[in-house]
Amino acid sequence: MSDQSAQRHRRDSSSRTLADYPRPSVAVDTAVLVVDPGAESLGVLQHERPHGGANAGEWAxxxxxxxxxxxxxxxxxxxxxEKVGLRGTRPQQLHVFDDPDRDDRGWVLSVAHVVLVLADDVDPVLANRPDVRVVPVENAAGQPFGHDEIVRLAVDRVQQDYALRPDPAHLLGDQFTLKALQALHDAVAPQPGPGEARPSIDTFRRYMVGRGLIQPTGESARKEPGSSVMGKPAELYRRSADVRDLTEVLGVRPVRKDRSRADRGADASGPAGSFRGLSGHKVNPHIQRLVDDVGTRVPLTLSGMPHYVAVRPAGEERVAAYARPQTLSIGLDPDDAESVGAEFRSFRLERTSAATHHVHVPMLALAEPVERRAAMAALERALARVAGSS
Structure with missing residues (x-):
């Protein structure tokens, strides 16, 4: 008997061998995220499950x-x-999904992976495989085997990575133009919301180069043969060894357009100590009452902006929360935010940066006493966090 076989038949303190313990099947599932810088889009690769098997005809x-x-x-x-005809990639482990009831076929433990690829690298596969497609990540819903959750986590991971480093997947190679780098990051980042915009190329350059995240190589990009583009060739850059946080310019939250105080509309007002002192905003009354209730215990400064009301501890510059028309967005330490988001499924967790995550509390959740108390407690912790960091 070999040493390995002997180990398998060795009995433990309960007189059982490894074979006596029930074991799950182990599967791997991969979210192949497809980025198209030209279209500023992020999609996910799916395949149609074959007939004769489980969930036949469904996209997964x-x-x-x-x-x-x-x-x-x-x-x-x-x-x-085998499933999508994709080769030459380097997927990374994402998360282990171990819910015993996640798969109707039995006890299946899934080790999820993620890989980011360029649309140009996937186009040849799509041209030859009618059973393979790319759909926008926001439309990847209704997939079997818990794949929707895998896509959500994969998108969060990739957006966080690109919020912290210039092209961490090295899709552009070792050298690249500033325009190509910005187009890639814009495609990975979430779409701007109302009143928000991507950073301009000058802002992008100022952060990337000014903060030492990328460095000029001293070389210029070659013009393509037959190109009609006039002017000086674009400068080439490379990543710096010093990696810093890019959240302010690229992060998971798009950069808001700069607007001077004179440019603000009539909906900008403040500062005030409570919503009773503000006018022109559109924040839901339930959110107003919650913030004002917290303000009876913690002195606040509320500043009306065009699309939200900033909530700060009195005398502080940093914002602890954003009161929007239908949502209260509370900034917390990542571990705290993860805990709150896991406990209250009606709250939405946004992993905004490596230092701060936001818990978005919808107005409808405040009708429930338990959720309202949790939101108040989270807001108080956010205010204390800001006050304690100054």
């Missing part, structure tokens, strides 16, 4: 069960080649 992420003696990485590469 590529995945497979782990074979005996196979590593997770090998299983991922095999599934991508």
């Amino acid at each position: 992420l590529p995945g497979t069960f782990l074979h005996e003696g196979e590593t997770l990485a090998d299983a991922v590469l095999r599934s991508l080649a």
